[in-house]
Amino acid sequence: MKSPLEAPEKQIAEETSVKPEKPAASVIDTSRMSKGQREALDLAEASRDPLDDRGSFASNLFIGRYDFGRIYPFPEQSAEERAAGDPFLQKLETYLREHVDPDEIDRTGEIPPENFAGLAEIGAFGIKVPQQYGGLGLSQFNYGRAAVLLGSWDGNVAALVSAHQSIGVAQPLLLFGTEEQKRKYLPRVAGGEISAFALTETHAGSDPATMSLRAEPIPDGSEFILNGEKLWCTNGVKAGVLVVMARTP
Ligand SMILES: Cc1cc2nc3c(=O)[nH]c(=O)nc-3n(C[C@H](O)[C@H](O)[C@H](O)COP(=O)(O)OP(=O)(O)OC[C@H]3O[C@@H](n4cnc5c(N)ncnc54)[C@H](O)[C@@H]3O)c2cc1C
Incomplete structure (x- = not known):
C-alpha cells in the first residue's frame, strides 16, 4: 500500500527508471596512462550504478520509497560460514579483553601503538581480504x-578497524581494483598499514557532486597531482594509503 510519505509516482519513475540514451563515454583521456591505470579507470567507470537497476533498500528511502522485499527474509548465516569465522572472533574477543583499555583510550585520545600491532597480528586489518593477498578471507x-564485537568493546578501535577496510583502501580495491592494484596494496593494508577515505570537503558532504578537489595528471600521465582540501577523514592522521575522491579533467 502506498504510504502518504512516499514520493509522487512521477518522481519515483524519474529517479529510478531513467535510462541513458547511450552509455556515457569516458571523459578522461586515458591514452597516456599506463595499462594498469587505464584498466582501473575503465573498471571503475563500468561499475557505476546503472540508473535502470538502481535500488538498494537504503537508496530508495531517499525518495520516500521502502521496499522491504529487498531486506526480508533477513539472510541467515550458514553453520559452515559461521564456523569459518569463529576462530578469528574468539581471538579478537580475547585480544580486546586482555589488551584494549577503552577508558584509557577515551582519556588519552590515542589508541596505543601496541594495539595497532596486536590487531594487525591477529589479522583484524584484513578480515575480508582474500588469503592470497594476505588477509583472513x-x-x-x-x-x-x-564489527559488532569491536563496537561493543570500544568505539574508537571499531572506527579505526572498520573505516580502514570498509571505506578505506581494501573494499574499493576488492570491488573495483585491477589485479595489479590488488597485488600491490592489499597485502599492505591487510598487514596493518592503515588506510583512510577522503571524500568530505567544506562544501561537499552528502552531495559529492559539489566537491572541488582536483586530480590533474602530470604531462607524461604517470601520476596525478591533487589540489584541494579534505576534512573529517577518519584514520587520516595514521594512514599510509588513502582513497581520495577527486574531480578529473
Ligand atoms: C564520525 C564521522 C566520521 C567521518 N569520517 C569520514 C571519512 O572518513 N571520510 C570522509 O570523507 N568523511 C567523513 N565524515 C564526514 C561525513 O561523511 C559527512 O559528514 C557526511 O557526508 C555529511 O556531510 P555534511 O556533514 O557536509 O552534511 P550535509 O551534506 O551538509 O548535510 C546536512 C544535513 O542535510 C541533510 N541533507 C543533505 N542533502 C540532503 C538532500 N538532498 N535531501 C534531504 N536532506 C539532505 C543531511 O541528511 C544532513 O542532515 C565523517 C563524519 C563523521 C560524523
Whole structure:
C-alpha cells in the first residue's frame, strides 16, 4: 500500500527508471596512462550504478520509497560460514579483553601503538581480504560479527578497524581494483598499514557532486597531482594509503 510519505509516482519513475540514451563515454583521456591505470579507470567507470537497476533498500528511502522485499527474509548465516569465522572472533574477543583499555583510550585520545600491532597480528586489518593477498578471507557476515564485537568493546578501535577496510583502501580495491592494484596494496593494508577515505570537503558532504578537489595528471600521465582540501577523514592522521575522491579533467 502506498504510504502518504512516499514520493509522487512521477518522481519515483524519474529517479529510478531513467535510462541513458547511450552509455556515457569516458571523459578522461586515458591514452597516456599506463595499462594498469587505464584498466582501473575503465573498471571503475563500468561499475557505476546503472540508473535502470538502481535500488538498494537504503537508496530508495531517499525518495520516500521502502521496499522491504529487498531486506526480508533477513539472510541467515550458514553453520559452515559461521564456523569459518569463529576462530578469528574468539581471538579478537580475547585480544580486546586482555589488551584494549577503552577508558584509557577515551582519556588519552590515542589508541596505543601496541594495539595497532596486536590487531594487525591477529589479522583484524584484513578480515575480508582474500588469503592470497594476505588477509583472513572471511565473509561480509563474519566481518559484520567482528564489527559488532569491536563496537561493543570500544568505539574508537571499531572506527579505526572498520573505516580502514570498509571505506578505506581494501573494499574499493576488492570491488573495483585491477589485479595489479590488488597485488600491490592489499597485502599492505591487510598487514596493518592503515588506510583512510577522503571524500568530505567544506562544501561537499552528502552531495559529492559539489566537491572541488582536483586530480590533474602530470604531462607524461604517470601520476596525478591533487589540489584541494579534505576534512573529517577518519584514520587520516595514521594512514599510509588513502582513497581520495577527486574531480578529473
Ligand atoms: C564520525 C564521522 C566520521 C567521518 N569520517 C569520514 C571519512 O572518513 N571520510 C570522509 O570523507 N568523511 C567523513 N565524515 C564526514 C561525513 O561523511 C559527512 O559528514 C557526511 O557526508 C555529511 O556531510 P555534511 O556533514 O557536509 O552534511 P550535509 O551534506 O551538509 O548535510 C546536512 C544535513 O542535510 C541533510 N541533507 C543533505 N542533502 C540532503 C538532500 N538532498 N535531501 C534531504 N536532506 C539532505 C543531511 O541528511 C544532513 O542532515 C565523517 C563524519 C563523521 C560524523
